[in-house]
Amino acid sequence: MTVAFEIGLVVLLLAIAAWIIAVRDTFAAVVAYVAYGLLLSLAWVRLYAVDVALTEAAIGSGVTGMLLLGAAARLRETEAAAAVETSMPLRLAAAALCALISAGLAAVILVPPDRVPTLAPMAMANLAASGLGNPVAGVLFVYRSLDTLLEKVVLLLALVGVWSLAPDRLWGGVPGLRTYVQPNGILTFLAQLLPPIGIVMGIYMFWNGANNPGGAFQGGTVLAAMWLLVMIAGLEDVPPISLGWMRVLLVIGPAIFLVIGLAGIVLAGAFLAYPADYAKPLIIVVEATLTLSIGVTLGLLAAGPPERMQQR
Amino acid sequence: MNALTLFGLCGAALVGLGLFGLIVNPQPLRKILAFNLLGNGVFLLFGVVARRGAAAGLGGDPVPQALVITAIVVAFSATAMAVALLLRLFEETGQATLSSDDPQNADADGGRS
Numbered sequence: 192m193t194v195a196f197e198i199g200l201v202v203l204l205l206a207i208a209a210w211i212i213a214v215r216d217t218f219a220a221v222v223a224y225v226a227y228g229l230l231l232s233l234a235w236v237r238l239y240a241v242d243v244a245l246t247e248a249a250i251g252s253g254v255t256g257m258l259l260l261g262a263a264a265r266l267r268e269t270e271a272a273a274a275v276e277t278s279m280p281l282r283l284a285a286a287a288l289c290a291l292i293s294a295g296l297a298a299v300i301l302v303p304p305d306r307v308p309t310l311a312p313m314a315m316a317n318l319a320a321s322g323l324g325n326p327v328a329g330v331l332f333v334y335r336s337l338d339t340l341l342e343k344v345v346l347l348l349a350l351v352g353v354w355s356l357a358p359d360r361l362w363g364g365v366p367g368l369r370t371y372v373q374p375n376g377i378l379t380f381l382a383q384l385l386p387p388i389g390i391v392m393g394i395y396m397f398w399n400g401a402n403n404p405g406g407a408f409q410g411g412t413v414l415a416a417m418w419l420l421v422m423i424a425g426l427e428d429v430p431p432i433s434l435g436w437m438r439v440l441l442v443i444g445p446a447i448f449l450v451i452g453l454a455g456i457v458l459a460g461a462f463l464a465y466p467a468d469y470a471k472p473l474i475i476v477v478e479a480t481l482t483l484s485i486g487v488t489l490g491l492l493a494a495g496p497p498e499r500m501q502q503r
Numbered sequence: 504m505n506a507l508t509l510f511g512l513c514g515a516a517l518v519g520l521g522l523f524g525l526i527v528n529p530q531p532l533r534k535i536l537a538f539n540l541l542g543n544g545v546f547l548l549f550g551v552v553a554r555r556g557a558a559a560g561l562g563g564d565p566v567p568q569a570l571v572i573t574a575i576v577v578a579f580s581a582t583a584m585a586v587a588l589l590l591r592l593f594e595e596t597g598q599a600t601l602s603s604d605d606p607q608n609a610d611a612d613g614g615r616s
Contacts, residue, residue, distance in 0.1 A: 197506040201513040208517055208540055212524035217532055224536055231543060234510060238550040239562025246572045247546075250579050255539065262532055262586045269599045270530065277527045285526040293519030296544075300511030300551060309556030310566040326561060330569035342573045349580035353587040408576060492583040495590070 197237060204230055217270055221259045228252020241404035242327040245396070249412035250489070257419070258493050261369065322471030324402030331406065332474050336463045340452065343445040343481065346488045350441070354432055357496040363433030366491065367498030372425030382424030389417035397482040401471075407444075407478045411485030418490045429494060431501045437487060444484025448477050511551040517544030531589050531601055535582060542578045546571045 207227040211220045228251050235244035277285075314326050314334065321333045331339045357364065371378055393413035400406030421427045430437055451473055452463040459466045465473050521541025525534050549567045556564030593599045 194506050194509070197509050201509050204513055205516055205520070208520050211536060211540065212520055212528070212533075217530065217536075220533065220536055224539070231547075234513070234547065235550060237506065238510060238554045239557070240550055240553060240568045240571070243546075243550065243568055243571050243575070246575050251539075251543070251575050255579050255582055258583055258586055259532070259536065262590060265590060266532055266593060266599045269593065269597075277529060282527055285523055289519040289523040289526075292522060293515045296515035296518055296548065297512050300508060300515060300548070303555060307555045309558045309564045311556055311558040311561045311564045314565050315561065326565035327569050327572070330565045331572065335566070335569060338570075338573050342576055345577050345580050349584045352584045356587050356591045408572065489579075492580070496587055 200230060200234055200237070204234065218260075218263045218267065221256065221263045224259065225252050225256035228256060242325070242400075242406065242409075245404060245409040246412075249409050249416075253416065254412060254489055254493055261493075261495070264369075320467065320470065321465070321474065322401075323474065325400060325404065325406070327404070328400055328406055332477065333465070333470070336448075336452070340445065340448050340463070343448065343484065346485070346492070347441065347445065350488055350492055353492060353496050355496075357498070361497045361500065363431060364497035364500045365429050365431045366494035366496065368419075368422055368429050368494040370423055370425045370429070376424075378424045379426065382420045382426050386417040386421055389413055389420075393417070393482070393486070397478055400478070401475070407481040408485060411482045412489055414482065414486035415489035415493070418486065419493055422490075422494070432491070432497050437491075440483055440487045441491070442484065444477075444481035447480045451477060507551055507554055510547060510554075514544045514547030514551060517541070517547060520544075529600065531592075531599055532586075534601075535585050535589070538585075539578065539582060542574070546574060549574075 204227065207223050207230070211223050211227065214220050214223070229248060232244040232248040232252065235241070235247055311326070314330060317334075318324075318326055318329045321329055323329045323333070354362075373379060393410040395410075396405040396413060397407055397410030400410065418427075422429050451465070455464040455466070456462050518541055521537045521539070521544055524537025525541060528534055528537060549571050550563075553563040553565075553567035553571075556567070558564070589599060
């Protein structure tokens, strides 16, 4: 019906993607990537995947964009030195290879299978037992909860990896997040104005995620964004990574998920199974603690490895 | 051609563009960006598969959609790790390049400055 909108969106997406690859200035490429991520979340909405759209806007575009912007700003002076052009034959060979791969994928899309495989009826048939109304949340926290648990562990492992890149003498120090303290600046104003709204929004997204698009991830990301905003504006100190309560917050979500999962072996007969009458409350407890843990983990991942000791 | 096929083709093109950037661009940060584009293309293909599997009153198959959510988070973890490695490389050597001739260049630069 409204294919014109989709055509415009796809043309814009591909044009920006090509620009990201071709443009010389890395900073410009990263700025384009953030805009591209937001357009991509529009594409997700058109694909009836609002949960994915929220995740893409929050994590794929937002937090990733912030991380890459910080790195691009720091590496700016190395750019001229690193601009060694790849030779023309290699470029042509790479272009041919990539065109071939794209053509192969396009062929798969253009020739759909006779019977499209789907798990949607099965997912819906058993959703009521979990007390959840959002099938995506059902997949994340009931059917494929092992994936969700392990993905939290991946986030924590990435944080451990980032921290371990700090020199030995700085272990337990303060992450090198750049702050911009201007007492009367617009950033300070926004950092005072937005967090109350953002915190309510984050909690709403987690709470509402049981029955509507949203969930622990998207809510946690909004909380992380608010925390980062306050730290960047210099209203709150960046905490040292040795801080005890912060480390508790980091692991509390995955730990409670794991404990409930193990209890499932005894109470419900399988790892990560929920006892029939308590499924919904247990999922809410898991999601609430995960929201907190995800918020803190994402904030610290974006803040980077420790770069100075606490006494300034 | 319907909208769904269009998004599928967009995903396929993004995979190609991302892979091209990953191979051709010498700067590590640009490689990380290109890697993210490649990933987005794969996710979009998943989205099209999910939409095709629409059934039981849903707009799309929730299983691939949930997989994509997990994948976006894992891709972010990998990106954060890669950026941290790159910044550490820059701190250690004063350069941010993966080129194999560069230890000599770095020495030459170090000697000059």
